[in-house]
Amino acid sequence: MKCALVTGGSRGIGRAICIKLAQELGYHVLINFQHNEDAAKVTLAGIEATGGTGTILKFDVADHAAVTNALSQWESSHPEAVIEVIVNNAGIAKDGLFMWMSSEDWSSVINTTVNGFYHVTQFFIQKLLRQRYGRIINIISVSGVKGTPGQTNYSAAKAALLGATKALAQEVAKRNITVNAVAPGFIHSDMTANMDEKELKKLIPANRFGEPEEVADLVSFLASPKAGYITGEVININGGVYS
Template sequence: MKYALVTGGSRGIGKAICVQLAKDTKYHILINYNNNKNAALETLTAVEEAGGSATLLPFNVSDIDAVNNALDTWQEANKDGVIEVIVNNAGITKDDLFMWMKPEDWHRVINTSLDGFFNVTHHLIQKMLVNRYGRIINMVSLSGLKGTPGQTNYSAAKGAVISATKALAQEVAKRKITVNAVAPGFIKTDMTTNLNEKELKKLVPANRFGEAEEVAHLVSFLASEKSSYITGEVININGGIYS
């Protein structure tokens, strides 16, 4: 059986990606989450209601031992299972002005986005190379492209993943593995509920926040065979705010 792994798949954009992949592909979805099992179970139900199948796969992406143990255990239980799609979606924000930023908030944000990308992708890429096929999609951010004040840690983390995306894409392209990044702007999720949407949407040429489902459609396309000649790209989905 062939699988798609979505890290941070229990809520927001991650949940929307799981559901969209279930609708558009034949992949069995591996829903990764760290703490919120109830939300992950809701995503599992949504995937099944969309006609797909899924399994919960809990681990902390920033803990390399936890990642290795979880993926090794899964592989042993699914000897013929092949993870063809990785969506590195797990990420957190700990916003503050740089001069007030606590070291732990710097490291937690960097570790989740950047180390999370390394830990998961590094563990799975050898099998992708042997199988000569794969889709790696890294969820980044407008912040990683333009930098956002109050988010020096998040901007640094996502900017690093953008550069890693471009480098890795060149290493693995001959094996029919694509590596792309998706950079959302303001999207309606739990992470943006505290933002002043009425004011901030004035900055967006499209004059609205995006929907998680709109991001999920793009990710689903990049996860498909139709996107085989797109690699090393950072695709903005932000209503024109960074055009």
């Protein structure tokens, strides 16, 4: 059974990626979530509606012990499973001006994005190397590429993941493992629901927000055998928003 793991797979971009990986590439999808089990069940229903299969896994990517325990238990009960694709999508935003930013708002955003990437990817990396195949895709953000005021913590976390993507890609390329980052701009999701879309559209050359399915299409391509010669890349999907 060939599998793909998507962290933060219960809603928005993560949900769209889960459904697309099952639908287009035939993966059994592990849907990670932390809080909203009902939303994760909706994602699973979306996968099953297209004829695919999936499993819901609850753990906090920022908690090393929780990640290790959940994934170890799943592996031990599914010895025939082979993880081929890891999508590090889990992330949180706690926006505010840096001069008023609390230590907790800084640390929690860094821990979820950066340490979450480490905990999940490190758990599987030796297995990917032994099987000589893998696709690691890190969801960053336009904020990690150009920086966004009011998001110093979020920009720092996503920029760190950008650097990790480029470094790890060089370490594992000889074993047919690619590591790439996808940097969405303004995408319709819970994270952008409270933004002033009418005003922000003026900043976007394409004059609209993107859809989660458009990001999922890109991730699905990078997760496929067709993308075997693309690694260490950051691919922007932002409607033309550049600094």
